[in-house]
Amino acid sequence: MILKSFRLKILIDELPILEHTKRYYFNIYGDANCFLCGVHKKVFHHIWLCPEVINLIHAHLDLIILFIRQFILENTKIHITLNEILSLGIWDVAYCDDKFIFVDLLRGFIPQLLIKHLQRFLTISQIHSLLTSIVESNTDFTKRSIWIPYCQALNIWKNDLNITRNIKRYFYRVDSFLHLHGIDHTNSERSCEGLLQFVYFSVNSFNYLVFGII
Ligand SMILES: [Zn+2]
Structure with a gap:
């Protein structure tokens, strides 16, 4: 059983990845x-998209x-092709x-396009069952195959x-990181705006997410 707190953390970008840790220990880690790959940094998605783990994804x-x-x-006897889903x-x-x-789906967001496509074949309860299984599978995958190995490698x-x-x-600080990256509280959410139009935020979807977390 995956902890509710873990699902919430990947949903709202609060796992303690190195980039987050650097905000408080910038004098140790620098930039x-x-x-793992020695190249990329900064975006939360990188724990899934790092070249060292991309084959797993x-x-x-x-x-x-x-x-x-x-x-x-199995539920409708309808054969659809893999290309139709892709x-x-x-x-x-x-x-x-x-x-x-795909990483957004791994984090727990459900795209409108997927919901609308599934409605062509499945009932609401079947969609609910399917998405619950996908969310649980994705969270389990992220924890076992991505996050735990990430933490072990980080400790090494x-x-x-x-x-x-x-x-x-001794070196706990936050000012130097914020100054270097020009971060303030007025622009910290800007990167999510483009994503919102693709995400299903109806009452049904919200109920589904709450159900999935509990
Ligand atoms: Zn990397």
Whole structure:
């Protein structure tokens, strides 16, 4: 059983990834790149899109597509092709902040396009059942295959740099990171605006998300 708090954290971008930690320990980590690939940084999506784990994402995406097709077949006897599902345009695995991508689904957001497509074949209760299974599968995948290995690798990286708890306590600061990145509270939510038009926020969907979390 995945903890409710874990689902909420990936939904609202609150997992303690390195980029978040750097806000408080910038004097230790500096503006370091991803400790796995050594190149990327800054966006929350990178824990799924890092070149070191991207093959896992592709494999999980394939499983989700097959699961949707099989669910529709078993419940309606209707055969749909994999291409019909893939043509929805919500499965990209490259970062984009103004278009729905597969990582948004992994985080728990449900795209309108998927809901509308499923309504062609399934009843509301069947859609509810299907999406509940997908959310649970996605959360379990993120925790077991992405987050736990990420934390283990981060600890090894910190040990290699000899970053101990006492050192972190001594260097706790936030001002230098905010100053370097020009961050203030008036622009911190801007990156989500382009995504909102693609996400299903009706009463039914909200009920579904609450149900899924509990
Ligand atoms: Zn990386």
